[in-house]
Amino acid sequence: EVNETQSYRSLIQTDASINPGNSGGPLVNLDGEVIGINVAIRAGAQRIGFAIPIDDARRVIADLISTKRLDRTYHGLRGADVKKGRLRELRVESVEPGSPAEEAGFQPGDVVLEVAGRPIVDQADFERSLLGRAVGEPVEVVIRRKGKRQALRLALAAYRSDPVTRFASRTRTATADPRREEVWELVGIRGTPVSSAHQELRRYGYRGGMLVTHVRPNSPAAQNGIQVGDILVGLHLWETLNLDNMLYVLHHPQRESFNPVKFYVLRDGEPLYGHMQIAF
Known part of the structure; x- marks a missing residue:
């Protein structure tokens, strides 16, 4: 039930009857297509209900x-x-x-x-x-x-929940990219760029980020909670769309003044931040 202290986003408003027992049921259009999942009513109002759009629900279903x-x-x-x-x-x-x-x-x-x-x-x-x-x-x-x-x-x-074991169990040819190796040595992560079309980034308005694919044990990243699957979206004051963005921060002439470096990640759709001490 929606009240004055709760707020929801991107819901479908409907005048279809939603009563105790049918919340969670489908909202269907005239063509018989499921367009939403009924979730709430407006307290104190007549026949004002709300449903989660089916496309939003299917993204959650995919994870489940x-x-x-x-x-x-x-x-x-x-x-x-x-x-x-x-x-x-x-x-x-x-x-x-x-x-x-x-x-x-x-x-x-x-x-x-x-x-x-x-x-x-x-x-x-x-x-x-x-x-x-x-x-x-x-x-x-x-x-x-x-x-x-x-x-x-x-x-x-x-699938192994331990990211080190998970990736060590599979062989791959290392890419001799000095930028990747410098980030690996200083921060302890490997990543691949993702664009703003990614649904998690789009939700918060980020232009892109680096999907973390490897975390080196005992590295600054590992010691401060960065995990495989995180999307690194920023370091200190700057966004991290690619390796060059990361190296800009790591080579910044005033880097010692903002060390420990603040980092920003998205994990399972939630924005998080932390700090890590980097040995420049």
Whole structure:
């Protein structure tokens, strides 16, 4: 029940009857399509109800039914639900280095069309299509890349909650990029850029960030709580859209004056911050 001290965002207002017992039920349009989930009424008003838009609900559903949560397997693909008018598609935002998705050949910008012949329109469809599949079992995923359809073969890997063990268990060719190595040595993370189209970044108005894919044990990042899967969006006063942004802060002529360095991350959709002492 909505009262004067509570506030909700992006709800659908409806005059459909919502009574005790049917909250949580579907809100359906005249075409029989589920457009929302009924959640609240306006206290003291007549026939004013509210529903969570189904697209918002499906993003939560995708997390609840993820292979990582239910099967303890993972794919390493981060996608964004693109739903504008009749356009409904799952677009690849980033791919974790060393993950099954990288090994399968996924690239940022790919659009996932099918998994094992099942049409995919969002992350919830994608996660559901992979449930129950054994570690190492290949599955065909059809994508669209630069306007052309292409088939990839994805095999899930076992998920380990310890990020060091998880990534150490998979082999990959190291990239001899001195910028990456300097960030690794000073901060203790490896990351890949994600754009503002990522749903978590879009929600808070960030222009982009660095998805953390590795954390070195006992590094400044590890000692101050940065985790694999975090999106690093800022250091001190500056945004971190890429490695060059990070190195700008690490090479700043006044860096000693703001050490420990304040960092900002998004974790599971929530903004967090902390400080880490860096040995410049």
